[in-house]
Amino acid sequence: MIPEHERYVIRGGKEGYGRLLVLARKCWPDTFALFQRAGVTAGMRCLDLGCGGGAVTLEMARMVAPGGNVVGIDMDEVKLELARQAAAKRHLANVEFRKMNVNDWNELGAYDAIYSRFLLQHLSRPIELLRRMWAGVRPGGLLMVEDADFEGWCCDPPNDAFDFFVRSYNEVVRRNGGDPTLGRRLHRYFLEAGIPDSHLAVVQSVSVEGEAKTLPWSTLKFSSEAIVAAHLASPAELSVALATLEKFTNDPTTLVSGPRNFQVWSRRKST
Numbered sequence: 367m368i369p370e371h372e373r374y375v376i377r378g379g380k381e382g383y384g385r386l387l388v389l390a391r392k393c394w395p396d397t398f399a400l401f402q403r404a405g406v407t408a409g410m411r412c413l414d415l416g417c418g419g420g421a422v423t424l425e426m427a428r429m430v431a432p433g434g435n436v437v438g439i440d441m442d443e444v445k446l447e448l449a450r451q452a453a454a455k456r457h458l459a460n461v462e463f464r465k466m467n468v469n470d471w472n473e474l475g476a477y478d479a480i481y482s483r484f485l486l487q488h489l490s491r492p493i494e495l496l497r498r499m500w501a502g503v504r505p506g507g508l509l510m511v512e513d514a515d516f517e518g519w520c521c522d523p524p525n526d527a528f529d530f531f532v533r534s535y536n537e538v539v540r541r542n543g544g545d546p547t548l549g550r551r552l553h554r555y556f557l558e559a560g561i562p563d564s565h566l567a568v569v570q571s572v573s574v575e576g577e578a579k580t581l582p583w584s585t586l587k588f589s590s591e592a593i594v595a596a597h598l599a600s601p602a603e604l605s606v607a608l609a610t611l612e613k614f615t616n617d618p619t620t621l622v623s624g625p626r627n628f629q630v631w632s633r634r635k636s637t
Contacts, residue, residue, distance in 0.1 A: 373542040374488050375535075375592035376585065378442040383419045385584045386445070389484075390421030392578040396569045396627065397422060397483065397512065401429060403565075404508050404631045409433035410478035415499065416440060416468050416485030420449025420461075426481070427453070427461040434478075435460040441467050468495060473502050483512040486552070490543035496559035506636040509561060510629070515549035518570060518626035519582070525620070527610035531586045534599060534607075538592045549628035556630055564632040571624040579622050583611045 376382060406412070410430045414423040417438030427436040438461065440446055446463040453461050468485065480499050486492040496511070503509050516536050521528045536546040545551070556564045573579035586593075590604050599607070614620055 373592070374441075375538050375542050375544075375589045377588040377591065379444045380448070382442070382588055383445045383448050385581075385588055386419040387421060388577050388584070389581060390419065392571060392581070392624075393483070393512075393627070394421070394425065396629070398425070400510060400512065400567070400629045400631065401426070403567075404479075404510050405633070406430065406479055406508065406510075410507075411476070412436040412479040412481065413473075413477045413502065414438045415471065415480060415482040415495075417446075417449070417463070418442070419445045420452065420463060422481070422483060423449065423461055423463070424453055424456060424458055426479075427458045428456075430479075431458075431460055435462070437461075437477075438463045439466045439468060439471060441465060472498050475504050476502050477507060478504055479508040479510065481510045484514060486511065486513050486555075487516075487539065487546055487548040488542075488544040492545070492548060493555050493559050496555055496561065500559060500561045500632075500634070503634045505634055507634050508631060509634070510631040511552060511556075512627055512629050513549040513552050514546070514625040514627050516546035516625045518624070520623045521582075521614070522621045525611070525614045527607045527614060528582060528622070530599075530607045531582050531611060534593050535585060535589055537598055538589060538596050541596050541598075542592065549626060552628045552630045556632065561632050564630050567629040569627050569629065573622050573624075574620070575618050578624075579615050580612075581624070582622060583608065583615050586611060 417423045417440045420438050423438035443465050449463050519532045539546040
């Protein structure tokens with residue numbers, strides 16, 4: 367069961383699915399590079415834990431064909447059904463989506479590769495999940511995790527609404543049991559979870575135009591209910607911040623740099 371103080375703060379459902387597709391398109395080149403470096407290949411049985419809208423799950427299914435398959439696990443059935451529809455449209459028969467709370471997941475030695483992205487920051491017991499993820503990796507298999515350090519967000523020129531977004535989102539994640547700066551601790555958490563010989567990379571995006579630049583605005587919008595519930599801002603204050611931030615991100619003369627995203631991976635020794 368989820369601890370009482372642990373909550374996912376970003377709105378899910380169909381609206382949340384659309385935001386995740388934008389995020390997936392932005393992040394995929396870096397995630398693909400991680401998969402290549404780590405050694406994801408055809409024939410692998412893989413798990414995408416906390417798969418959201420399944421964009422990475424589907425790309426992984428393409429990479430491990432022929433002979434491989436992928437399971438995506440998430441607790442949002444609306445997103446999972448949309449992911450199943452996307453798999454059908456792409457004629458991907460080697461992918462399965464399961465509704466499950468990641469805190470209840472436990473499969474020993476079941477996968478050649480286990481992956482998660484932007485999941486651990488929302489959990490109150492990330493090291494505990496990392497231990498179970500490592501236990502789920504077969505001999506010779508891979509564990510790959512990406513997570514963000516949200517204090518890495520920045521913009522130019524300075525903007526009060528952007529600062530409001532970073533400050534409010536960071537605080538509401540903390541109040542709901544997560545850690546928005548977890549990315550910087552990911553390497554240490556691997557060690558504390560008993561995962562040896564890990565590798566590390568850091569990537570950071572920057573945008574002056576395009577859909578990726580809207581992510582601060584959409585993230586603030588879809589976490590607004592949690593921010594208000596935590597008494598971090600009033601609905602009126604959020605409305606002003608969203609309007610100001612939308613204007614700022616639509617301005618081609620401004621710059622937005624995303625959070626620092628840490629990639630950590632390890633291969634279990636063959637027996």
